[in-house]
Amino acid sequence: xxxxxxxxxxxxxxxxxxxxxxxxxxxxxxxxxxxxxxxxxxxxxxxxxxxxxxxxxxxxxxxxxxxxxxxxxxxxxxxxxxxxxxxxxxxxxxxxxxxxxxxxxxxxxxxxxxxxxxxxxxxxxxxxxxxxxxxxxxxxxxxxxxxxxxxxxxxxxxxxxxxxxxxxxxxxxxxxxxxxxxxxxxxxxxxxxxxxxxxxxxxxxxxxxxxxxxxxxxxxxxxxxxxxxxxxxxxxxxxxxxxxxxxxxxxxxxxxxxxxxxxxxxxxxxxxxxxxxxxxxxxxxxxxxxxxxxxxxxxxxxxxxxxxxxxxxxxxxxxxxxxxxxxxxxxxxxxxxxxxxxxxxxxxxxxxxxxxxxxxxxxxxxxxxxxxxxxxxxxxxxxxxxxxxxxxxxxxxxxxxxxxxxxxxxxxxxxxxxxxxxxxxxxxxxxxxxxxxxxxxxxx
Amino acid sequence: xxxxxxxxxxxxxxxxxxxxxxxxxxxxxxxxxxxxxxxxxxxxxxxxxxxxxxxxxxxxxxxxxxxxxxxxxxxxxxxxxxxxxxxxxxxxxxxxxxxxxxxxxxxxxxxxxxxxxxxxxxxxxxxxxxxxxxxxxxxxxxxxxxxxxxxxxxxxxxxxxxxxxxxxxxxxxxxxxxxxxxxxxxxxxxxxxxxxxxxxxxxxxxxxxxxxxxxxxxxxxxxxxxxxxxxxxxxxxxxxxxxxxxxxxxxxxxxxxxxxxxxxxxxxxxxxxxxxxxxxxxxxxxxxxxxxxxxxxxxxxxxxxxxxxxxxxxxxxxxxxxxxxxxxxxxxxxxxxxxxxxxxxxxxxxxxxxxxxxxxxxxxxxxxxxxxxxxxxxxxxxxxxxxxxxxxxxxxxxxxxxxxxxxxxxxxxxxxxxxxxxxxxxxxxxxxxxxxxxxxxxxx
Numbered sequence: 001x002x003x004x005x006x007x008x009x010x011x012x013x014x015x016x017x018x019x020x021x022x023x024x025x026x027x028x029x030x031x032x033x034x035x036x037x038x039x040x041x042x043x044x045x046x047x048x049x050x051x052x053x054x055x056x057x058x059x060x061x062x063x064x065x066x067x068x069x070x071x072x073x074x075x076x077x078x079x080x081x082x083x084x085x086x087x088x089x090x091x092x093x094x095x096x097x098x099x100x101x102x103x104x105x106x107x108x109x110x111x112x113x114x115x116x117x118x119x120x121x122x123x124x125x126x127x128x129x130x131x132x133x134x135x136x137x138x139x140x141x142x143x144x145x146x147x148x149x150x151x152x153x154x155x156x157x158x159x160x161x162x163x164x165x166x167x168x169x170x171x172x173x174x175x176x177x178x179x180x181x182x183x184x185x186x187x188x189x190x191x192x193x194x195x196x197x198x199x200x201x202x203x204x205x206x207x208x209x210x211x212x213x214x215x216x217x218x219x220x221x222x223x224x225x226x227x228x229x230x231x232x233x234x235x236x237x238x239x240x241x242x243x244x245x246x247x248x249x250x251x252x253x254x255x256x257x258x259x260x261x262x263x264x265x266x267x268x269x270x271x272x273x274x275x276x277x278x279x280x281x282x283x284x285x286x287x288x289x290x291x292x293x294x295x296x297x298x299x300x301x302x303x304x305x306x307x308x309x310x311x312x313x314x315x316x317x318x319x320x321x322x323x324x325x326x327x328x329x330x331x332x333x334x335x336x337x338x339x340x341x342x343x344x345x346x347x348x349x350x351x352x353x354x355x356x357x358x359x360x361x362x363x364x365x366x367x368x369x370x371x372x373x374x375x376x377x378x379x380x381x382x383x384x385x386x387x388x389x390x391x392x393x394x395x396x397x398x399x400x401x402x403x404x405x406x407x408x409x410x411x412x413x414x415x416x417x418x419x420x421x422x423x424x425x426x427x428x429x430x431x432x433x434x435x436x437x438x439x440x441x442x443x444x
Numbered sequence: 445x446x447x448x449x450x451x452x453x454x455x456x457x458x459x460x461x462x463x464x465x466x467x468x469x470x471x472x473x474x475x476x477x478x479x480x481x482x483x484x485x486x487x488x489x490x491x492x493x494x495x496x497x498x499x500x501x502x503x504x505x506x507x508x509x510x511x512x513x514x515x516x517x518x519x520x521x522x523x524x525x526x527x528x529x530x531x532x533x534x535x536x537x538x539x540x541x542x543x544x545x546x547x548x549x550x551x552x553x554x555x556x557x558x559x560x561x562x563x564x565x566x567x568x569x570x571x572x573x574x575x576x577x578x579x580x581x582x583x584x585x586x587x588x589x590x591x592x593x594x595x596x597x598x599x600x601x602x603x604x605x606x607x608x609x610x611x612x613x614x615x616x617x618x619x620x621x622x623x624x625x626x627x628x629x630x631x632x633x634x635x636x637x638x639x640x641x642x643x644x645x646x647x648x649x650x651x652x653x654x655x656x657x658x659x660x661x662x663x664x665x666x667x668x669x670x671x672x673x674x675x676x677x678x679x680x681x682x683x684x685x686x687x688x689x690x691x692x693x694x695x696x697x698x699x700x701x702x703x704x705x706x707x708x709x710x711x712x713x714x715x716x717x718x719x720x721x722x723x724x725x726x727x728x729x730x731x732x733x734x735x736x737x738x739x740x741x742x743x744x745x746x747x748x749x750x751x752x753x754x755x756x757x758x759x760x761x762x763x764x765x766x767x768x769x770x771x772x773x774x775x776x777x778x779x780x781x782x783x784x785x786x787x788x789x790x791x792x793x794x795x796x797x798x799x800x801x802x803x804x805x806x807x808x809x810x811x812x813x814x815x816x817x818x819x820x821x822x823x824x825x826x827x828x829x830x831x832x833x834x835x836x837x838x839x840x841x842x843x844x845x846x847x848x849x850x851x852x853x854x855x856x857x858x859x860x861x862x863x864x865x866x867x868x869x870x871x872x873x874x875x876x877x878x879x880x881x882x883x884x885x886x887x888x
Contacts, residue, residue: 082653083681085821124699124763129753136748137699137763138682138819141692195826209526210654210681211695214821218830222748229828235681235821237527237654238582248585251655255568255581304580304666309573319568319581375582377529377658377679378822382639384673386662 064208065144068115070431071287072276075148076370076395077265079244081206084236084374085213086293086391087221088199088424089228091157097172099227100157101443106223107151107203108437114216117144120223136222139215145208147216151438152202152291152426155181176442178282180398184292184425188410189418196232196295196422204291204393206372210235234295234422236374236391243372249322249330253298253375253388254417256315257322260330261360263370274368277397277430284441287430292369292402294392295376295422301385303417314413316354325350334360353413364405369396389418399425508652509588512559514875515731516720519592520814520839521709523688525650528680528818529657530737530835531665532643532868533672535601541616543671544601545887550667551595551647552881558660561588564667580666583659589652591660595882596646596735596870599625620886622726624842628736628869632854633862640676640739640866648735648837650816654679678739678866680818680835687816693766693774697742697819697832698861700759701766704774705804707814718812721841721874728885731874736813736846738836739820739866745829747861758857760798769794778804797855808849813840833862843869 066074091100110120121134158177160168203220205213214235221230240252241259245266252258263270272278277285303311312318316325316334324334326349336357339346350357361368371394378387396402409415429439510518535544554564565578602621604612647664649657658679665674684696685703689710696702707714716722721729747755756762760769760778768778770793780801783790794801805812815838822831840846853859873883 087824124752126752129756130751132749133699133752133755133763135699136697136744138695138697140695140699140764196823211819214681214697214819214832218744218748218832221828221830222745230824230830231828233821233824233830235679235823237658237679237681251582251584253580253582255577255579255584300580300662301666305576307574308568308570308577311577312573319577320584375655375658377677379640379679380531380674380677384665384675386665386674386677388658388662 063144064146065116066146066148068112068149068432069434072431073150073288073428074115074431075150075204075206076275076289076372076428077243077271078146078148078206079247079265080239080241080372081146081148081208082237082239083207083210083213084239084391085205085210085217085233086236086393087203087205087217087233088154088231089201089203089221089224090231091170091200091228092226095227096170097443100171101437103224103227104151104439105437107220108432110220110223111149111151111216111438114219115144115147115149117142117147120219136215136218138218139212142209142212142215145212147205147207147212149216149220150204150206150291150428152204152428153439153442154198154200154202154424154426155183156198157200173442176282176284178277178285178427180277180281180290180400181425181427182399184399184423185403187406187420189415189420190423191419191421192423193421196234198424199231199426201228202291202293202424202426210237232422234376234391236376238375240373240375240390241371243370252390253300254303254311254315256311256317256319257330258373258390259371260317260322263368270368271370273397274401275370275395275397280398284429284439284444285427289370289395289397289428290399290402291424291426291428292392292394292396292399293422293424293426294420296390296392297387297419297421298389299385299417299419300388306417313351314355314417316350316356324356325354336360336362351413353411355409355412355414358408358412359405364401364408367396367401367404369394369401369405389421395428507588508590509560510590510592512556512593512876513878516875517594517732517872518559518875519594519648519650520719520733520816520872521687521715522590522592522650523691523709524683524685524816525590525592525652526681526683527651527654527657528683528835529649529654529661529677530680530837531647531649531661531677532598532675533645533647533665533668534675535614535644535672536670539671540614541887544615545881547668547671548595548882548884551664552876554664554667555593555595555660555882558663559588559591559593561586561591564663580659580662582662583656586653586656586659589656591649591651591656593660593664594648594650594735594872596648596872597883597886598642598644598646598868598870599627600642601644617886620726620728622721622729622871624721624725624734624844625869625871626843628843628867629847631850631864633859633864634867635863635865636867637865640678642868643675643870645672646735646737646868646870654681676866678820678835680820682819684817684819684834685815687814696834697744698747698755698759700755700761700763701774702817702834703815704761704766707812714812715814717841718845719814719839719841724842728873728883728888729871733814733839733841733872734843734846735868735870735872736836736838736840736843737866737868737870738864740834740836741831741863741865742833743829743861743863744832750861757795758799758861760794760800768800769798780804780806795857797857799853799856799858802852802856803849808845808852811840811845811848813838813845813849839872 119135124133124135124137158173205216207213249257277288322330326335326338338349373392376391380386563579568577568579568581602617649660651657685706693701721732766774770779770782782793817836820835824830
């Protein structure tokens, strides 16, 4: 065990101890040789190949790994990693409960390995070279990179296909639909593209390295073949929210700090109150949450021509510091009553239609969500504009929270500069226990 | 100056010393306070805002900056950064020589600031808040991130629009066309999309952080407004080549190590021979190079179903170590003569149509190029497949080198699994001197 660096939170699973003892990890080898000797040994090309060989074959968990098992799924309160690959899947027509369970079992096994920085299945070298490798290989040698895989269930798994004259129940889940799991309504500024919306299943892959997140989604898609297919996916390159007080607040593509007033991992009382499903939910959902994804295109070329005054008025915060326009620094509370004289009357320092006001819990019955979105750029369109925006992700105890806040944003000044072009809602079951599989309690 | 960490290669420019002395950088502030005091001072939200304010206003170059000026443009032999945003621009109809020169001057000024981690122009806070900010802001606080910006000129700037009955010469450059700057021919497996090909100008932005690369392209596109517009752009998330012996060899989306036999920054003789234009070129191109970009879609779902034997036979290297199939480790030379008995005859250990054989300099008259490509994923298509592949970039002294190698690849076994869907060729002028601008010698 001395050869294995291991995070304090990392669980040890039965059956893996032997392989760890038998095969030293690359890091372990360095430890045995001492740094100087390792430097010498790996100076040439042959050394690099040797190290690569050892790393690839290792069963040791990477020190940058986030535990997969727990009361809640990882990737929600986990400090937001910098890169995202989000994928939606649809069950193959004709597949049923058995296929769904088998898929969730197989995904669980793969996820347990992926988040430890291990190749899936038998890895990139199958026992028989006449077979395709189990793992596609592009993340070999990159480590775990704090990969988290968060799995969600779409409403159609419970309700069958909408509009069917004789609604079916292919997965035998109709009676298990949570009362809160209502479809999202249409919103005033929706311009949704069906090819970037919805899905029977979702997987949110977040990691420090995009190649690790892409590798995970690709291999989960392979495993799904014949049972579910990838319906759409989205890469995000920059996180737009902090989920821990230890993180700096990042900036979105409007150039403003985003996610300042988020629910953070350290706010355990707020998490219980606002994020985790509780006694109101069916037992299989308790400790779970609901994930809302919204692909929000920004018309950044128009935004970039707005004056600084206008930009700050729309957001309600200063551009450089992110302090509320009522005064103070980034983490100071906005004072929505603050006003300045304007002729015979006075006007609020934070505009009545500023984003920070309309989205604030004080104006939404105390509603709070945990935001975990990412900046994206999908190349550019035929008008010379970047296809750029925010892939918004939020977690909340009840989807109604998102609906309430989104409706409050109807007069938002920001609406002139954004278009909601994709949307999805998934139930995120509670965490997986060792030996169990994703959403197991739903099928019991 | 004690407050400023500076790379040994970083140049100092006249006129910037004063501002550095007057405004301490964020890092400088930490130095003055001492680490303990800084920790205390920045424990709360107000502290973070203070630090952000100082960082944003700083004129000090970031320690992670790559010099912009030099004999050659940066971003060629610079150790390949992990992230790419590549953009192609077309000159606005009716624009001429004056607009082109003004654009290249403005891009030079902006690039000089961007690669130092500084906001462009007057930054995110204009002198008058009724004006739009000069800088869009999303990279504020992220530092330089080893950003390089490499600028190229398309052939149409010299020849005018092809097919025009009375060919024009809007930029007055017809007589300056280098003899070597011939358009790429059609290749056997081309399926090129015109909306992802060509362009009057290109900018290759590479950085450690994708948000830094995206910010650079976005701000250069803003600066171009009215003179040139973005015609297409491509993000790449993972480098597929090393350009320095200090770098590990990365993997492409076939899961194989890529770029093993690249021309490296340390191979100065090979760079002179194969990469930098020399006496054969017009004076303005000497020390420059030619950039070929090819967007190569991979049918990864088919590839992933091929056996390990088949995959290795196609590439000609082992999957885990990247050693040639003739034996040895990654950096050992392939032995193309090596054979094994097969019935009454023998067969080569490296297939006659393996990629490593056909692409090797030994089979291309010694032709070598410096590869600098990136993995990409553009979401997925309606068939449940990832839109994934390699955004190939190579630099060579003469475009004919690329043409020769690409023609050699006609029988390549790999062609079953790839489609060339985008293409471009640009002349990369020599580096910029302090006080000068991109391609200045071309206009003198």
